[in-house]
Amino acid sequence: DGGITQSPKYLFRKEGQNVTLSCEQNLNHDAMYWYRQDPGQGLRLIYYSQIVNDFQKGDIAEGYSVSREKKESFPLTVTSAQKNPTAFYLCASSITLGTGASIQYFGAGTRLSVL
Amino acid sequence: GQNIDQPTEMTATEGAIVQINCTYQTSGFNGLFWYQQHAGEAPTFLSYNVLDGLEEKGRFSSFLSRSKGYSYLLLKELQMKDSASYLCAVMDSNYQLIWGAGTKLIIKP
Numbered sequence: 001d002g003g004i005t006q007s008p009k010y011l012f013r014k015e016g017q018n019v020t021l022s023c024e025q026n027l028n029h030d031a032m033y034w035y036r037q038d039p040g041q042g043l044r045l046i047y048y049s050q051i052v053n054d055f056q057k058g059d060i061a062e063g064y065s066v067s068r069e070k071k072e073s074f075p076l077t078v079t080s081a082q083k084n085p086t087a088f089y090l091c092a093s094s095i096t097l098g099t100g101a102s103i104q105y106f107g108a109g110t111r112l113s114v115l
Numbered sequence: 116g117q118n119i120d121q122p123t124e125m126t127a128t129e130g131a132i133v134q135i136n137c138t139y140q141t142s143g144f145n146g147l148f149w150y151q152q153h154a155g156e157a158p159t160f161l162s163y164n165v166l167d168g169l170e171e172k173g174r175f176s177s178f179l180s181r182s183k184g185y186s187y188l189l190l191k192e193l194q195m196k197d198s199a200s201y202l203c204a205v206m207d208s209n210y211q212l213i214w215g216a217g218t219k220l221i222i223k224p
Contacts, residue, residue, distance in 0.1 A: 040123075040216055041216055042119065042202070042204075042213075042214030042215050042216045042217070043158075043202070043204075043212075043214040044214075045211065045212075058211075088155075090157060090158070097163075099145065099146065099165055100145065100210065101145045101146040101163070101165065101206050101210065102206075102210065103148070103160055103163060104148075104160070104212065105160065106157035106158050106159070107157055108156065108157050109155075109156070109157050111155075
């Protein structure tokens with residue numbers, strides 16, 4: 001079964017702690033994305049990567065870091081510098097259409113809370 | 116700035132038809148997307164419009180007017196399982212998705 005797997009489903013962070021959210025895809029998609037979703041707001045882009053070993057900051061990258069060492073994997077680290085990390089985190093990968101646009105497909109998400 | 120507007124919440128009756136509107140102002144346009152998101156779950160892709168007009172896919176249809184910066188999602192023969200949030204997103208000139216806050220659709224028996 002092809003898809004995007006995020007783990008864990010729920011995660012708790014203590015003050016001053018870094019935590020890493022996993023995202024793996026077996027769709028052979030080149031591009032991958034991390035979004036944050038807060039109640040009453042649209043999805044906000046944290047980081048994205050269009051190719052292995054390369055990634056770009058999105059609109060709200062401060063307090064987060066990523067790596068893209070393999071095509072299949074795009075882990076997100078929420079650092080202690082992120083002062084309001086409580087949110088639903090969504091990972092996506094995309095396939096490019098003939099128009100140049102792309103359709104994004106999402107993992108099941110990780111809900112992060114602060115203890 | 117870039118902006119996507121859609122109603123916060125709508126209520127409809129099982130078996131009926133509902134239209135969810137989306138207006139947008141973005142830097143460039145490379146397509147408009149609709150996603151469905153059930154509570155606590157991931158968004159799932161419903162439709163993509165890049166040309167003006169209506170795209171029909173089963174009970175769901177999506178319309179686009181680029182000159183008006185306007186789209187709607189039409190859901191027919193509503194079922195209880197259609198209760199979800201519906202997200203409108205526009206791909207801008209940099210091929211980045213700009214997301215609306217979503218419309219929560221409540222279906223009543």
